[in-house]
Amino acid sequence: MLLIIPLIIIILALAVIIIIASRHVPKVASLETSELPEAREAQLKSTLLEARLIRKFDTFFSRFKKITQPIQQQLGRWYGGGVKRLKRLERAYRLQGETLPDSNKKSEARATELLEKASLALEQQKLVDAEADYLTILKIDPSRSEAYEGLGQVYLARGEWDAAQETFEYVTKQWPQHDGAYAALGDIAQKNGTLEDAKDHYLHALSINNEVVGYHLDLVDVYLGLGDKEKALSSLQKAQQLEPNNPKILDRILHVSILLGNKPLAEEAYDKIVRVNPENGKLEDYKKRIKALK
Numbered sequence: 544m545l546l547i548i549p550l551i552i553i554i555l556a557l558a559v560i561i562i563i564a565s566r567h568v569p570k571v572a573s574l575e576t577s578e579l580p581e582a583r584e585a586q587l588k589s590t591l592l593e594a595r596l597i598r599k600f601d602t603f604f605s606r607f608k609k610i611t612q613p614i615q616q617q618l619g620r621w622y623g624g625g626v627k628r629l630k631r632l633e634r635a636y637r638l639q640g641e642t643l644p645d646s647n648k649k650s651e652a653r654a655t656e657l658l659e660k661a662s663l664a665l666e667q668q669k670l671v672d673a674e675a676d677y678l679t680i681l682k683i684d685p686s687r688s689e690a691y692e693g694l695g696q697v698y699l700a701r702g703e704w705d706a707a708q709e710t711f712e713y714v715t716k717q718w719p720q721h722d723g724a725y726a727a728l729g730d731i732a733q734k735n736g737t738l739e740d741a742k743d744h745y746l747h748a749l750s751i752n753n754e755v756v757g758y759h760l761d762l763v764d765v766y767l768g769l770g771d772k773e774k775a776l777s778s779l780q781k782a783q784q785l786e787p788n789n790p791k792i793l794d795r796i797l798h799v800s801i802l803l804g805n806k807p808l809a810e811e812a813y814d815k816i817v818r819v820n821p822e823n824g825k826l827e828d829y830k831k832r833i834k835a836l837k
Contacts, residue, residue, distance in 0.1 A: 654683045654690075661693055665700070673697050688718050695727055704731055722751035726758055733765060741765050756782050756789070763795065772803050790820040797829055806836040 661676035674697045680690040691714050698707035708731050714724035729744030745762045748755070759782035766775035776799045783792050793816045800809035810833055816823055 650683055654680050654687060657683070658687070658689055658693075661690070665693060665696055668700065670697050670700055688714060688721060691717075692721070692723055692727075695724070699727065699730065704734065707731055720751055722748040722755070722758070725751070726755075726761065729761060729765075733761070733768075738765050738768050742769070753781075754785060756785050756792075759785075760792070760795075763799075767799075772799055775799055776803065776805075776808075788815075788819045790816065790823070793819060794823070794825070801829070801832050801836065804836055806833060809833045809836065 657676045657680045661673045661680065664670075664673035664676060674694065677690045677694040677697065680687055681694075684690075691710055695707050695710035695714065698704075698710060708728065711724045711727045711731070714721050715728070718724070725744050725748040729741045729748065732738070732741035732744055742762065742765045745758055745765060748758050749762070752758075759778045762778045763775045763782075766772070766778060776796070779792060779796045779799060783789070783796065786792060793812055797809055797812035797816060800806075800812055809829075813826070813829055813833060816829075817826065
């Protein structure tokens with residue numbers, strides 16, 4: 544409505560100018576040099592008045608534009624934000640075909656039941672069922688962060704990176720201490736090849752919860768991708784502190800130690816692997832590589 548009013552005023556003003564001009568153009572055309580000075584003076588006054596009127600309109604519209612421009616910009620921002628919110632709502636309810644959640648229909652027991660069902664569906668890669676269940680949970684109880692996280696995992700499984708990123712970013716804004724959401728953003732950044740962003744997200748997740756082995760191992764991959772073997776080894780050692788006999792961690796420590804040329808550490812990791820996982824098919828190869836180290 545605020546955008547229509549200035550347009551109407553502009554149209555009306557232009558109409559007034561055209562009418563005034565059309566009335567006097569014939570008179571100007573019909574004037575002869577032999578006309579009385581009084582007539583020429585009257586005509587001149589009329590022309591000056593019209594020019595003054597036009598200048599006033601110009602001044603008015605300049606001021607009016609300055610006044611309404613911030614309003615128009617704000618309306619544009621509101622409109623853009625509204626479109627984004629509508630798109631998010633459309634996505635959230637496209638499978639449901641129902642109205643916005645009714646707070647009177649909330650049921651904690653029902654939401655908990657659906658959460659278990661959705662988690663199982665996600666684990667079994669029944670992504671359509673999982674998505675439908677997570678959306679239903681959010682209609683029952685929009686405060687369930689687990690449902691948003693599960694929904695984000697569904698989008699990750701589908702390869703819908705933009706939708707997944709939007710979902711996890713929403714989680715981090717609503718629940719700033721949700722380490723899993725930051726780790727998921729790290730996964731997305733790593734998938735997109737933006738390793739610095741991935742590193743920041745994983746470090747943020749670890750600043751909230753440093754006892755998740757997976758976060759440390761994800762960070763190892765990022766550091767290796769960035770060519771920082773020392774920090775990769777440091778992350779592996781932190782992961783080993785959490786799970787000292789994890790064969791996967793020991794194997795990676797041995798591998799990175801060889802890359803760094805750290806023979807004592809490589810030998811230590813090798814001995815632990817022999818004790819923990821003597822059936823490891825890489826042992827003979829590792830033994831030869833360690834022997835080649837100076």
